[in-house]
Amino acid sequence: MIVSIIGLGLIGGSVGKRLREVGFADQILGVDLSDENAQKAVQLGLVDEAVAYQQAVSVSDLIILAIPVDGMSKLLPSLLSQISDQTTVMDLGSTKEQICLAVQGHPNRKNFVAAHPIAGTENSGPEAAFSTLFEGKTGIICDAEESQVSSYELAKSCLDQLGMHVIEMGSKSHDLHIAYVSHISHISSFVLGQTVLEIEKNEANIFNLAGSGFASTVRLAKSSPQMWAPIFKQNKKHISTALGAYIDNLATFKALLDQGEEDAMIACMDNANEIRRVLNGIESKKKNDNHIKEIV
Amino acid sequence: MIVSIIGLGLIGGSVGKRLREVGFADQILGVDLSDENAQKAVQLGLVDEAVAYQQAVSVSDLIILAIPVDGMSKLLPSLLSQISDQTTVMDLGSTKEQICLAVQGHPNRKNFVAAHPIAGTENSGPEAAFSTLFEGKTGIICDAEESQVSSYELAKSCLDQLGMHVIEMGSKSHDLHIAYVSHISHISSFVLGQTVLEIEKNEANIFNLAGSGFASTVRLAKSSPQMWAPIFKQNKKHISTALGAYIDNLATFKALLDQGEEDAMIACMDNANEIRRVLNGIESKKKNDNHIKEIV
Numbered sequence: 001m002i003v004s005i006i007g008l009g010l011i012g013g014s015v016g017k018r019l020r021e022v023g024f025a026d027q028i029l030g031v032d033l034s035d036e037n038a039q040k041a042v043q044l045g046l047v048d049e050a051v052a053y054q055q056a057v058s059v060s061d062l063i064i065l066a067i068p069v070d071g072m073s074k075l076l077p078s079l080l081s082q083i084s085d086q087t088t089v090m091d092l093g094s095t096k097e098q099i100c101l102a103v104q105g106h107p108n109r110k111n112f113v114a115a116h117p118i119a120g121t122e123n124s125g126p127e128a129a130f131s132t133l134f135e136g137k138t139g140i141i142c143d144a145e146e147s148q149v150s151s152y153e154l155a156k157s158c159l160d161q162l163g164m165h166v167i168e169m170g171s172k173s174h175d176l177h178i179a180y181v182s183h184i185s186h187i188s189s190f191v192l193g194q195t196v197l198e199i200e201k202n203e204a205n206i207f208n209l210a211g212s213g214f215a216s217t218v219r220l221a222k223s224s225p226q227m228w229a230p231i232f233k234q235n236k237k238h239i240s241t242a243l244g245a246y247i248d249n250l251a252t253f254k255a256l257l258d259q260g261e262e263d264a265m266i267a268c269m270d271n272a273n274e275i276r277r278v279l280n281g282i283e284s285k286k287k288n289d290n291h292i293k294e295i296v
Numbered sequence: 297m298i299v300s301i302i303g304l305g306l307i308g309g310s311v312g313k314r315l316r317e318v319g320f321a322d323q324i325l326g327v328d329l330s331d332e333n334a335q336k337a338v339q340l341g342l343v344d345e346a347v348a349y350q351q352a353v354s355v356s357d358l359i360i361l362a363i364p365v366d367g368m369s370k371l372l373p374s375l376l377s378q379i380s381d382q383t384t385v386m387d388l389g390s391t392k393e394q395i396c397l398a399v400q401g402h403p404n405r406k407n408f409v410a411a412h413p414i415a416g417t418e419n420s421g422p423e424a425a426f427s428t429l430f431e432g433k434t435g436i437i438c439d440a441e442e443s444q445v446s447s448y449e450l451a452k453s454c455l456d457q458l459g460m461h462v463i464e465m466g467s468k469s470h471d472l473h474i475a476y477v478s479h480i481s482h483i484s485s486f487v488l489g490q491t492v493l494e495i496e497k498n499e500a501n502i503f504n505l506a507g508s509g510f511a512s513t514v515r516l517a518k519s520s521p522q523m524w525a526p527i528f529k530q531n532k533k534h535i536s537t538a539l540g541a542y543i544d545n546l547a548t549f550k551a552l553l554d555q556g557e558e559d560a561m562i563a564c565m566d567n568a569n570e571i572r573r574v575l576n577g578i579e580s581k582k583k584n585d586n587h588i589k590e591i592v
Contacts, residue, residue, distance in 0.1 A: 118507040138504055177501045180492050185513040188488050191549055193568035195542045196476050203574050205473045208434055211414040217481040219512050222572040225565030229558050236553055243550045246491045253487055254539045262525050269521030272489035276518040278499050
């Protein structure tokens with residue numbers, strides 16, 4: 001089997017590295033608009049060989065797309081028109097509804113599998129790739145009923161080999177929920193980074209005073225704008241709703257702060273503490289002990 | 297030398313554990329309003345012995361306060377009135393201006409050192425304590441000129457032994473800058489956690505779809521409300537300004553999103569990317585390569 005990966009950044013490069021390690025295919029080919037990236041990917045052992053896009057399309061059993069989501073929507077219809085009936089195409093984009101709409105009704109829609117691996121870091125490019133990026137993470141296949149069984153099974157076995165736990169969702173539902181648990185976090189972080197940089201003209205203060213909490217909260221502000229702007233655009237409706245709710249809640253918290261409503265602030269934070277239980281998958285909320293508040 | 301730690305949570309417990317390990321004192325005593333916490337601290341080896349507050353005050357050469365900041369402001373004037381002239385008191389609170397104001401003009405102000413170790417985790421209580429919490433982090437001593445040399449030197453050597461890099465600042469300046477690089481991050485995170493929990497009634501979606509990016513951004517939402525509410529209250533003025541700027545920037549970003557202004561969104565995110573350079577302390581911004589945007 002020949003697998004081609006289109007886009008050799010963090011995601012595509014990490015897929016190639018892992019698939020090579022586990023021997024998923026006879027050959028892993030790589031395609032990138034940047035010759036420099038393509039050569040780096042070969043040097044770093046992410047793919048066996050860098051080839052031209054048309055060559056990849058004509059020889060591959062599985063073509064994996066790991067490019068920005070606006071590129072996916074533009075590329076997929078023509079790509080599906082060029083492939084043989086035995087070829088499967090899988091995308092790894094962070095939005096799914098518009099990508100699925102772009103290929104709706106296409107004669108080769110059945111050859112396409114819409115996937116989203118919930119994995120990534122704030123770093124970009126082939127140098128950022130590593131083979132365990134997907135290990136233990138969730139991989140989502142959307143609108144699975146639109147894919148033919150053979151293509152679905154090939155795509156799923158690929159995600160399995162990446163170490164992912166695979167679940168299925170509708171593409172619309174995916175975009176709604178991912179707006180809340182991924183996309184809005186990125187905006188929250190980008191804008192926090194921007195705000196602190198605007199106000200703290202003296203960077204030495206940030207450098208000296210920033211602790212691990214700040215670093216954690218603004219980590220995503222290091223992410224690639226070129227990758228994220230198309231995601232925000234494609235999932236605009238849901239992100240706008242989520243962002244509106246976030247801004248409203250921040251404004252409410254600010255009002256409580258300004259009015260000195262300490263108990264109400266604590267109630268908000270108590271609610272937010274629930275996230276610990278959800279993220280840990282623990283059944284019952286373990287209240288933090290209320291330590292010494294005053295000794296007089 | 298006898299050292300007492302008042303408040304045996306994450307911070308106080310971690311101080312005790314480290315000071316015991318490095319042999320900083322002949323004896324490390326611990327005080328906590330909760331007998332359960334005090335006993336746990338002894339069992340966990342955070343302190344040599346749990347004692348009553350009055351006993352700690354009468355026998356200690358160095359008294360370290362690690363309780364919520366409202367408790368500090370209330371406790372400090374009476375504590376300074378009770379100590380001998382040879383005793384030094386150091387607080388480890390996350391706000392400094394009101395704490396310093398609370399002891400301004402006190403006859404024993406010179407025995408007090410106002411400190412803030414920029415270290416912590418989202419966990420609370422003696423079980424969360426670990427001896428390397430402060431290693432390599434910044435410790436701030438505020439209004440150092442108000443402390444007598446012997447007290448300053450004892451407090452500094454304690455922070456040194458915790459593994460901290462010690463710098464000095466005015467208490468007002470501290471509170472202004474820490475609002476931006478610490479306090480606002482916590483609010484951003486608390487409110488993000490709250491917002492996602494409100495909207496995602498089906499927690500399975502959060503559980504399945506949340507990636508490491510979300511976990512990183514909401515990590516601080518797990519923090520103790522009882523500890524943070526008094527901090528927000530004491531640093532209300534600066535936090536309110538910072539939060540207002542953050543909300544305004546989020547509203548601007550939302551408007552760009554709603555209007556489809558992709559280039560302007562990218563410009564915002566490019567600015568935010570600068571945080572990578574600042575946090576890494578790297579001189580020149582290393583632009584992320586602009587990967588494949590479209591292949592058609």
